[in-house]
Amino acid sequence: MANPKPLDLQALRLSGIAKGLISSISDIDDHNFLARGLQNVPVPLQSRMARKYIDRYNQKKAGSQFRANTWLRRTIARLKPRFGVLFSITQNMPLPWHILSSIEKTKKHAGTLAMECVQITLDVSEENQRLSYEKLVRVTYEAVSDHAKSFGVNVPFYSMREDDLPQECFEIALLKMQCDKWWARQLKILRKQFLELLEIATGQVGKDLYHDKNSKKPKRRGISPYSSKQAQREFSFAQASGRQFLEMMELQSSDGDVIDLIEAVKSGMANPANRRNELMLRIRETEELADEMGYVAMFYTITCPARFHANANTWDGSTPKDAQNYLTTTWARARSKLNRRDLKYFGVRVVEPHADGCPHWHMMLFMPKNKLQEINAILRWYFIQEDKNELYDRYGPELTRAKVFNKFVDINTHGTHIKTVEACVKYRAHTEKTHLFKLYKQKRSAWGFAKKKANEVAIQRNKEEAEKAKVENREPKKIKVKNHKAPTKFYRTFSPRFDAVKLDKNKGSAASYIAKYISKNIDGYMLSDHVDADTGENLQEQANPVLAWASTWNIRQFQFQGSPSVTVYRELRRMRTAVKDEVIEPIRHAADTANWKDYVKLQGGMCIGRAANFKSMYEATPMGNDYAEVVRRIKGVVTNIDYKAVLTRLFNNVHNVTDATSLKTRLIEWTRQLKGTAEKLNAKDNTNVGAADLSWTSGNNCTPIAAGSRAELLLDMMGTSKNDVDEVIKDLNSGKRISRNGQIYQIRDGQLQVLNIDEQIKHDQRLAIESLAKTYSQKAGSWHITEAHWQQAREYVELTYKYAQLDGRKTPNNTHTPNGSVTIGDWDLVTLVKQGSASAINDNDWWVLNHRAKTFC
Secondary structure (H helix, E strand, O other), X not given: OOOOOOOOHHHOOOOHHHHHHHHOOOOHHHHHHHHHXXXXXXXXXXXXXXXXXXXXXXXXXXXXXXXXXHHHHHHHXXXXXXXXXXXXXXXXXXXXXXXXXXXXXXXXXXXXXXXXXXXXXXHHHHHOOOOXXXXXXXXXXXXXXXXXXXXXXXXOOHHHOOOOOOHHHHHHHHHHHOOHHXXXXXXXXXHHHHHHHHHHHOOOEOOOEXXXXXXXXXXXXXXXXXXXXXXXXXXXXXXXXHHHHHHHEEEEEOOOOEEEHHHHHHOOOOOHHHHXXXXXXXXXXXXXXXXXXXXXXXXXXXXXXXXXXXXXXOOOOOOHHHHHHHHHHHHHHHHHXXXXXXXXXXXXXXXXXXXXXXXXXXXXXXXXXXXXXXXXXXXXXXXXXXXXXXXXXXXXXXXXXXXXXXXXXXXXXXXXXXXXXXXXXXXXXXXXXXXHXXXXXXXXXXXXXXXXXXXXXXHHHHHHHHHHHHHOOOOOOOOOOOOOOOOOOOOOOOOOOEEXXXXXXXXXXXXXXXXXXXXXXXXXXXXXXXXXXXXXXEHHHHHHHHHHHHHHHOOOOEEEEOOOOHHHHXXXXXXXXXOOOOOOHHHHHHHHOOOHHHHHHHHOOOOOHHHOOEEXXXXXXXXXXXXXOOEEEEEEEEEOOOHHHHHHHHHHOOOOOOOOOEEEOOOOOEEEEEOOHHHHHHHHHXXXXXXXXXXXXXXXXXXXXXXXXXXXXXXXXXXXXXXXXXXXHHHHHOOOOEEEOOEEEEEEOOEEEEEEHHHHHHHHHHHXXXXXXXXXXXXXXXXXXXXXXXXXXXXXXXHHHHHHHHOXXXXXXXXXXXXXXXXXXXXXXXXXHHHOOEEOOOOOOOOEEOHHHHHHO
C-alpha cells in the first residue's frame, strides 16, 4: 500500500494558527486526523482546540499521542449536536477573533471605535447643517448609537430613545460614545462574557464528575463547574491586581489623619466576612419580625426553561445573563400581580448557578398564613408559563384516544336531553407520571394504615389510662396520637421549574435554611461538611468559581424584598456617638447597636417602600464628570416628609415622622494618594526640602503640593523674590505653566503640581505619535491604525525632536532660523526632508534647503 500523503492545508477551511500547529506534527496519520477534525469546527475554536491537542500530544508519557487523538474524537463527538449553535455564536462575534482573544488588543481597539464615533458625528453634522441643534443632536445620537449597538454594547438611553428625553441625555450619550475610556470598559465586559460563552458552548463548564476506582473518590475530567478555568484565572488575577493597588494607596483626611486604603476596605462591605455577617443579621431579625407579625415562611426554588441550560439538548445559545434577565422580568410581572392584589410579603433572594452556569433562584419569603396559597398560585403560574409543554413532556409524550361521554343538548322549547357522543381526548398514560402516581398511592395507603393503627393504639391506651386514673382517684392523662406526615405529590408537573416548601419551625429557623446558600456564594464559611448537590464536591471549595461566575456575568447575588433601605442603615452606623436630634437619635442608636428589627420599625415597618421615614441625603454636582452628568454623592440622612409618604404611613398605622430634619454623616473628606505621600510632605515641612527634590516613581510624574504658604516657600527657595510671588501665583491660577530649574509648575484643582520636564517631554512625544498615526490612517481611508502607520509616525516625531535638540532646544517649535537664512518650523522642516526638499549635512550646518524650499521664505 502506498504511503499516505499529508493533506493540503490551504485547501481546507482552517485558521492560520491551526495550520501552523497542524504542520508541526510529523506523523502523517495524526497530521491528517487533526486537519480533518478541525475543519468541521468553527474557525474561532480551531486554534483553541489545536493548542489543547498539541499540549496532550507532546506530553512525555507513553501513549500521549493516542490519548490526544481520543480526546479530539470525543470532543468533536460531544460538540457535533450543537454545531449549529456554535456557528451562530461565532458568526455573531462583536469583534474579530484576533482582537477578542487579547486583553491588550481589545483595550487598544477602544480608541479606534471612539474615533469612528467621532467621524460619524462629523459626517452627520455636515449632512444635516440646516437642522436645528435639538434635532441635529437626536439625529446624530441615532446614527452613532446604531453603530455602537452593532458591537453589542449597552448604549446609554437606547431603550428610552422613543420617549421624550431631554436634550442633555443625548449629549451625555454622545460624549460617552466618543470616549475611548468608555469603550474600553464596555469592551472589557463584552470580551469577558463572549469568551466565557464559548467555554460554555464547548463543554468546558459543567459537572463531569466520575468515580475513580483506584482512589475511590470523585474526580473531574478537566471541566470546571459554574465557571470556566479561564474565567477563574482572570478573576483571581483581577482580585490580586486590585489588592496590590489597594496596598499601594493610602487615605488622608481633611483633618490630617492617614490610614492604609487596604485597611479601610477590610472594614467595609467589600470584606466577605462583614458582608456575610450583615446578611445573616438582617435575615435573622427579619424572621423575628415575621414571627411577631404572625407570618409564615415559604422557601422557593425557581429555575429557567431548558433552552437556557447549556447541558440540555434544546439549548439555543442563551447566556447566563439572558437567563437572569428572564428570571428578573418574570419576577417583575409576578410582583406587579401581587401588588395589584395587595398581597404583602418580604424576605430575601439568593442567585446561584447550576453546574452548567445557568442561574437559579432561592427565595425565602414571609407572608400571611391565610394568603399563602394565593401567593403560591400566582408565582407558580408566572414561572411555568414559558415552554410549559416541556414540563408535561417530562413525564411522557402526549397521546390521544377516543372517549365516549354524555353531552347535554338544547332542543328549542322542549328543554334539554342527554346525547351520547364520541371524541378524541389527550392523555398521558403508561408514562413516568403514571408510575410516580402509583408510587404516591402506595405511600398514601401505607400512611393511612399507619395512621389508623396509631389511632387504635391511642384509643386503647386512653382507655387503660382512664381505668387506672379511676382506681387512683385522679384525672386521666390524655395520650395524643402520634402524628404521621402525609406523603407529598412528588409527581407535580411544575417541578423542577418551580418548587415551594413551607418551612417547619420544628426543624430549624428560616435563617438556617438560607445560611448555606449565602455562605456558598460568598466565602464558603462553615461548609466543610456540606456537599454540593450539583457537583458532588465540598461546598467550601466552591466559593471562588461562584464568585468568578457572578463577576463575569455581572449578576447580583443577594437582594432583599420588602425591606427598608440598607443604605440609610449603613450611613447611620457611620455616626458612632449620640446626636442631639430627638427625631434621628432613636434610629441612629438602633443602627449603631446593629438592631435591624428596631431599625425596620422606626422606618415604618416592612413593605413600606419609598414611604419610609428616613432616606438618603445627596449632594448633586452639575456636570460633575467628563460626560457632563449630574453626579450625586451621598452626604447623610434626611427625613421623608413628602405628603404622600406621610399619608401612607398614617394609613398603615406605623411609626410616622413629620418633622423636617437631617443628619450629615460624612463630615470628613478623604483623599486617595500613593502610600508614603503624607510622610514625604511632612518631612518636607520639617526639613524645608522642596517637592522637586522628592524621589520620583515610574507611576507618578506629578507630585501635588497644597497651594498657599507652601507654594510661596517653594518659589522663594528657588530664588524668586518675595515681591514676585503674588504675580507668579496669579499666572499659575490662570492655567499658565512655569518652567524653572528642570521642573514645570502649574495649579490644578487648588493644588500646586510639579512636573518633571523630561517625563513631560516623553509624554508629549507619545501623544504626538498617537495623533500622527491616526492622521495617517485617516488619509489612507481606514480607521484601523496599522503597524506601518505607527512606525511612520514614530520616525517623524523622533526626527523632529532630534532636529530641535541639535538646535539647543528640548522641544520643537513652529519657527526655526538656521544660519540666519530661512525661517521655518521644525515640523515643516521634517516634512520637507521626507519629501526630499531638504537634507541633513552635519551638526554645524545640519540642513540645507534646495530651490523648492525658497518658496517658504
